[in-house]
Amino acid sequence: MTANRLAASIFSFFAASGLVCTAAYAASPVKIGLIQPLTGSVAYNGQADVNGAKLAVAVINKAGGVLGHPLELTIEDGQCNPANTVNAAEKLVQKDKVSALIGAFCSSATAAIMPVAQKYRIPLLTGVSSEADLTEKGNPWFFRAAETDQLLARSFAPTLIRTLSLKRVAYVGVNDDWGRGGVQAFQQALQAGGVQTASTDYFDHGATDFYTLLAKLRASGADGLFVAAETQDGSTLVKQLKELGLNIKVFGVGSWATSDFIDLAGPAAEGVYAAVPYASTLATPENSAFVNSYTTVYKAPPGKYGAAGYNAVEIMAAAIQRAGSTDADRIRAALLQTDYQAPNGRYRFTAKGQAYGFSLVLVQIHNKVPQVVATTTVGAPH
Structure with a gap:
């Protein structure tokens, strides 16, 4: 299926489900910038993250949006390239005036935009980048909703x-x-x-x-x-x-x-x-609902990146709602108060911005299905 046909089918599903906003409702959106690799060798995974993020936006907007306004994603292709990712972040902040950033998949690309987030004092959340040192850099604007x-x-x-x-x-x-x-x-x-x-x-x-x-x-x-x-x-x-x-x-x-x-x-x-950190075969009520929604739209079960995109948008949107404002300092403070029940567990953040409380899963592929071998939960760091 081409990208245009896929987009059309997704829009049709959202419209049929009442998930597309009316023109009047679509005024004055709350904007979040999303940077993912949409071209290059990691494009399969970046697109899966975007799919999950779009599904979260549709769910949030059907429930009333954020701060009484629709939530809107502005998406840029960082290609997992640090220089391209920095250019994307600069555009999102300076031109698109987003209230927060999510990205940028590859740890090297995320590391490259962490100084951008600090320079502009704008919250940055990754749902994917797992290189451990990212949360040890002392950047108060960076949060990670992912494992290391x-x-x-x-x-x-x-x-x-x-x-x-x-x-x-x-x-x-x-x-x-x-x-x-x-x-x-x-x-x-x-x-x-x-x-x-x-x-x-x-x-x-x-x-x-x-x-x-x-x-x-x-x-x-x-x-x-x-x-x-x-x-x-x-x-x-x-x-x-x-x-x-x-x-x-x-x-x-x-x-x-x-x-x-x-x-x-x-x-x-x-x-x-x-x-x-996630498998579609996890046996939780939250995951069953998420898998059903995702599969209905995208005709395939979600993987770790679809879940990562979904969770990241849910976490950031909830923080903006708790902040009662798109003020960056308030959003940052609200992110530290995160207590989000995800399809794969409960997300909270340490003072360094590292998430804990969610599940980790060991699976084996058998007959095209990721069967769960073992699970554990990420505990709070000592």
Whole structure:
């Protein structure tokens, strides 16, 4: 389906459901700027985040909007490129006059706009970027409604070691802040559990040829492969892995539990383990309602990025409502008071802006379904 046809079908659903605002209601909106990668190798995932964000806006506006006004998203394509993301943030703040920013998916891109948020004193919330140091930079305008790589590694390394009988693991990650951070976090956690490192390799976004890397993997003697990758790169890697007949246990972080990855990878997705903050198969009433709504609109169940976009908009909109104003200082103070029941748990923030209280999930892809293997909850940091 083309982007125009998809947009038309979504609009038709929203209109039929009473989720589209009238022209009179649409005056004087409360504006939130959203920066996601909509082109490039991470576009599948960025678009999923936007889909979730749009669904949240529709739900919020059907319930009366924010501060008696409709909520409006102004969306920019940051391409997961730090320079492009900074340009997008500057436009959203200076030209579009948004009251808050959400973005920017890749940790390196989010890190690039954190100084922009601080310069203009505007709240910035990411629902995706998981590089741990982001909330250690002392930026009072930055909030993260997502897990960190270390949290995932500490939570699930023991289960992976036990379930997969891991002895020697090879590590592969995309060569950016997130990929390197994910490899480092899981490598440390698995080594602490007695697992040896067979090899460590990185690839660039948009890579299409993993054969040389996989040949090295074959010679390494690894019995497990950890991968930090998003939809396009990850699906290409596992398909080439299967093509070469490598019998190795695959697990990792990224987009493994999403319908886009499962569809693109095809049979190669079978058996892959993923450590994620969200899976559509989570058994909670809030998640059942969210999955039904999302699937009705987008004809596929949500993955972690659809949930991330939905949660981020809900959290920011609720903070603006609590603030009683679009004043940035009041919104920032209201974000610190967040207590949001999401499809995947309860979100609250530490003084550093790190969310806690939500679920983390280890899943295995079986018959195209991310089946839950283990769950845990992110506790408040000590």
